[in-house]
Amino acid sequence: MAPEHLPALFPPRLMNRLKSILDIDESLVIQRFDQESLAPALAETEILVTGWGVPHLDAAALAAAPRLRVVLHAAGTIRSMISDSCWERGLLVSSAAHANALPVAEYTLAVILLAGKNAFGLRESMRTAHGLPPRPTDLAAVGNFGRRVGIIGASRVGRRVLELLRPFNLAICLSDPYVDAIEAARLGVELVSLEELLASSDIVSLHAPDTPQTYRMLDRQRLATIPDGATLINTSRGALIDPEALTEELTSGRLNAVLDVTEPEPLPRNSPLYYLPNVFLTPHIAGSLGNELERLGRAVVQEAERLVDGLPLLHQVVRTDLDRIA
Known part of the structure; x- marks a missing residue:
């Protein structure tokens, strides 16, 4: 995601809650998947927490993250992020569109x-x-x-x-x-x-x-x-x-x-x-802004909790949804 969104999406108490669930490095906020320095981290990544500014998850990005199986999106639409290759791999994708x-x-x-x-x-x-x-x-x-x-x-x-x-x-x-x-x-x-x-x-x-x-x-x-x-x-x-x-x-x-x-x-x-x-x-202000971004982060944390507890995601997006959602 764009790094500037991280503090509002996951203020300290919420970030601590997320870190208690997932092995996550909050200092590693990326906007490109093709940086050589990121290769070791991507090779081990199983879950991506994404938001506004996420790059396209195309075949090349997926090849760099062979263990990736889940995307938890702290925003609404996933259209610009998810590619056909994601569905072909069988990724689980969750969106915070309900919160937005x-x-x-x-x-x-x-x-x-x-x-x-x-x-x-x-x-x-x-x-x-x-x-x-x-x-x-x-x-x-x-x-x-x-x-x-x-x-x-x-x-x-x-x-x-x-x-x-x-x-x-x-x-x-x-x-x-x-x-x-x-x-x-x-x-x-x-x-x-x-x-x-x-x-x-x-x-x-x-x-x-x-x-x-x-x-x-x-x-x-x-x-x-x-x-x-x-x-x-x-x-x-x-x-x-x-x-x-x-x-x-x-x-x-x-x-x-x-x-x-x-x-x-x-x-x-x-x-x-x-x-x-x-x-x-008005300048596109109806969606989540300011302190409302934390609601999107909470949605991700709740999905992460369900994931590690072996429960189905509440807000999973599947390929057939794309004809009907933003």
Whole structure:
């Protein structure tokens, strides 16, 4: 992993716990597998603890680590790390994506409720009006009672969002091709097509994985079906939305957006999205940051404990999962 992440992922007490389970050298934090000086350590390595900045585990890296059998990833997606050679060797792979889903869901809950109160728009109005209170007509459509919220994707994050939304008086609908009516009932949501969700929701929150099947899933035609004045929230990946079509919709003022991710990321300096009053941009902060990184480290420690106790990993990722996860 990138060395700067280690202290936040594994503060001293947690690192000591990890060292009591595994024979691990905390001073050996690497970002390349082809350094000659690392050859003796890699030759003996059975378990890799990885995180952001991990290099690709290709055939050459695996050849340098013939005893490697487990990867415990203290982050979310494993796509950039795991190669076909890893599956062919039969590596056990665990991800902390479940732990990273919680702060993303918390961020999403917060901005859904704020969007329902039109907090972002009223803040802009208050600033331009120099503190004058809004007129009653400006508040007629404000409020979260019965507000219709559409969740795209019952991913780890999407499911966490559904859990967090449950106590509120909102009308929740879900679109996910992998969820059937029975599972939707268990989740307590109305299952609808993507087209119906977009056309009927006041707030649309995107939680689908970034896969070839979801690339530009919100294209120009689908964006146009979202009702005037609705808010689009993206904490997933910018590639899921056609950026030119989104910019046009937002520049026109027809839609509002809360965007924690964009394409490209970051946006070019001349992007109008930085200045539009109906766009709330944040710099990819929904996932684990600061003291939240320790939660990812704890997930790794818990998996390591299960491993040495001979128990199955709780958060194992298998090859067939890759079509459905970020």
